[in-house]
Amino acid sequence: MSLFSLTRLFSFSIKSKTSKISTLHFATTSLGEKLDAHLQNSPNNVEKTLNSLAPIKLDTKYVNDIIHRWSLNNLQLGLRFFIWAGDQPNYKHNLYIYNKACSLFKIKQNPQVILDLIATYKVEKCVVCVDTFKVVLRLCKVGGLADEALMVLKKMPEFNIRPDTTAYNLVIRSLCEKGDMDMAKQLMWEMGLIDLYPDMITYVSMIKGFCDVRRLEEAYALFPVMSVHGCYPNVVAYSALLDGVCRFGIVEKAFELLAEMEKEGEGCRPNVITYTSVIQSFCEQGRAKDALSVLELMEVRGCAPNRVTASAWINGVCMNGQLQDVYKFIERIVGGGSVSMGDCYSSLVVCLIKIKKVEEAEKTFRMALSSGMKPDSLACSMMIREICSEKRVLDGFCLYEEVEKTGCLSSIDIDIYSILLAGLCQKSHSAEAARLARSMVEKRIPLRTPYVEKIVEHLKNFGGKELVAELVSMVR
Structure with a gap:
C-alpha cells in the first residue's frame, strides 16, 4: 500500500467521524437553542416553562x-435545568452526570450557587417537591458540600415539604464523609421528632463515619440501637465496623467481632469477602502473621478462601519483603483445593513486578510455565511488557511464543502485540516482526495508533507491502 493510499485511508476515516460528530453537535445545539428561545421569553419560573414543552426524551448524553x-x-439556568431533569419520571441522573455537573457549575469553588438556587425557587414561588430537593442534596453530596446540604434540608419546611428518610440519609452521609459526626448524630436523633426512623443506610453511614474519625466505641454502640428500629445488624454493618477496627490495627477487637458475627448466625456470619477484607487490611499494615491467623480461622469455620484472598495475602507479604513465607503459603492454600497453583503464581508474579523484583518475577514466571501452569492474562501482559521496557524485546518475543504454546494468550492485553512488534522493528528483527505481524492479522488484532508509523515504515522496507495493507486495515 502506498503512502498516498495510507493517507487517503486515514483521511476518509477522520472525515467520516467528523461528519457524524458535526451532525450530533448540530442536533444537540438545535435543541439547546430551542430551549434557550423558550426560556428567554419566560425567564421566571424556568421549571414551569420546561414542563410546558413537549415531552423531552432525556438521557445522560442529552x-x-x-x-x-x-x-x-x-x-444558574443550566443548574435549574439539571435539577429539573433529575426530577423527571422517566430519567434519573447517574453518578457520572452528577460529577460532571459539579465540575461544569464549579459547585465546590462556589457553593453559594446552591443556596442562591433555593432562594430563587422561593422568590419565584416555584412548585417543587421532595424529589426536587433530593436532586439538590445528591448534588451537594457528590460535590462534598455537607454544610450547604444541611442548610438545604433546613429550608424544606419553608416550601411546606417534609423531608423523608432518603433526604436525611443524603445529608447524614455528607456529614459523615466530612467527619462532622456530632451534627450527623443530631440529625439522626431529629428524624424521630417527625416520625421518621433511621434505616440500614443511615446506620451503615454512621458506623463508617464514626470509624473514620476513630470513635469506634460510638460506632459499636449503634448495634443494639439498630434492633429497636427494626434494623437488625447484618454482614454489611459488621463489615463496616470491622473495616474501621482493622484500619487502626486493633487486632483483638477484630477477632472478637468475627466471633460475634459467627455467633449471630444467618445474615451476620462472615463470608469470604469479610475475611478477605480483614486479611488485606492486616497485610497492608505489615501484620502478615495476624492475616494468616484470620486465614486459619476462616478455614476452621468452613469458609474457603478464593483467589482474591490468596492474592491479598501474597501482595501483603511481598510488599513487606517476606518472600520466604510466600511459597509455603502457596503450597498450603493450593492444598485446600479452592485456589489453583496457576492463580497463586500469577498473583506472585504481578506482586514481584510491582515491587521491582523483575528478575525474581521472570524466574517465577518461567518456572510456572515449565511446570505446566497457565499464568493469567495480567501476569503474561505485565511480564512481557516489563521485559520489553528493559530493551530485551527479543526475549519478550520468545516468551510470548512460549506463552502462546500454553494457550494463555486469548485474553492478553492487545497493546502488548503493538509494543512487541514496534520493538522488533526498531531492533531490525525482521523475521520475528513478520511472524508476529502475520499472527496479528490471523487473530484480527489491530495495531495501536501510536505505533503505526514506525511499524509500517519498517515492514514496507523489508518487502511486506501486503502484510502492511492488512495491518493498516485493522488500525484503531
Missing part, C-alpha cells in the same frame, strides 16, 4: 450536552 452549553453562558 443532559450532559445541555448543561455544558449553559454552563458557559448561563450557569
Whole structure:
C-alpha cells in the first residue's frame, strides 16, 4: 500500500467521524437553542416553562450536552435545568452526570450557587417537591458540600415539604464523609421528632463515619440501637465496623467481632469477602502473621478462601519483603483445593513486578510455565511488557511464543502485540516482526495508533507491502 493510499485511508476515516460528530453537535445545539428561545421569553419560573414543552426524551448524553452549553453562558439556568431533569419520571441522573455537573457549575469553588438556587425557587414561588430537593442534596453530596446540604434540608419546611428518610440519609452521609459526626448524630436523633426512623443506610453511614474519625466505641454502640428500629445488624454493618477496627490495627477487637458475627448466625456470619477484607487490611499494615491467623480461622469455620484472598495475602507479604513465607503459603492454600497453583503464581508474579523484583518475577514466571501452569492474562501482559521496557524485546518475543504454546494468550492485553512488534522493528528483527505481524492479522488484532508509523515504515522496507495493507486495515 502506498503512502498516498495510507493517507487517503486515514483521511476518509477522520472525515467520516467528523461528519457524524458535526451532525450530533448540530442536533444537540438545535435543541439547546430551542430551549434557550423558550426560556428567554419566560425567564421566571424556568421549571414551569420546561414542563410546558413537549415531552423531552432525556438521557445522560442529552443532559450532559445541555448543561455544558449553559454552563458557559448561563450557569444558574443550566443548574435549574439539571435539577429539573433529575426530577423527571422517566430519567434519573447517574453518578457520572452528577460529577460532571459539579465540575461544569464549579459547585465546590462556589457553593453559594446552591443556596442562591433555593432562594430563587422561593422568590419565584416555584412548585417543587421532595424529589426536587433530593436532586439538590445528591448534588451537594457528590460535590462534598455537607454544610450547604444541611442548610438545604433546613429550608424544606419553608416550601411546606417534609423531608423523608432518603433526604436525611443524603445529608447524614455528607456529614459523615466530612467527619462532622456530632451534627450527623443530631440529625439522626431529629428524624424521630417527625416520625421518621433511621434505616440500614443511615446506620451503615454512621458506623463508617464514626470509624473514620476513630470513635469506634460510638460506632459499636449503634448495634443494639439498630434492633429497636427494626434494623437488625447484618454482614454489611459488621463489615463496616470491622473495616474501621482493622484500619487502626486493633487486632483483638477484630477477632472478637468475627466471633460475634459467627455467633449471630444467618445474615451476620462472615463470608469470604469479610475475611478477605480483614486479611488485606492486616497485610497492608505489615501484620502478615495476624492475616494468616484470620486465614486459619476462616478455614476452621468452613469458609474457603478464593483467589482474591490468596492474592491479598501474597501482595501483603511481598510488599513487606517476606518472600520466604510466600511459597509455603502457596503450597498450603493450593492444598485446600479452592485456589489453583496457576492463580497463586500469577498473583506472585504481578506482586514481584510491582515491587521491582523483575528478575525474581521472570524466574517465577518461567518456572510456572515449565511446570505446566497457565499464568493469567495480567501476569503474561505485565511480564512481557516489563521485559520489553528493559530493551530485551527479543526475549519478550520468545516468551510470548512460549506463552502462546500454553494457550494463555486469548485474553492478553492487545497493546502488548503493538509494543512487541514496534520493538522488533526498531531492533531490525525482521523475521520475528513478520511472524508476529502475520499472527496479528490471523487473530484480527489491530495495531495501536501510536505505533503505526514506525511499524509500517519498517515492514514496507523489508518487502511486506501486503502484510502492511492488512495491518493498516485493522488500525484503531
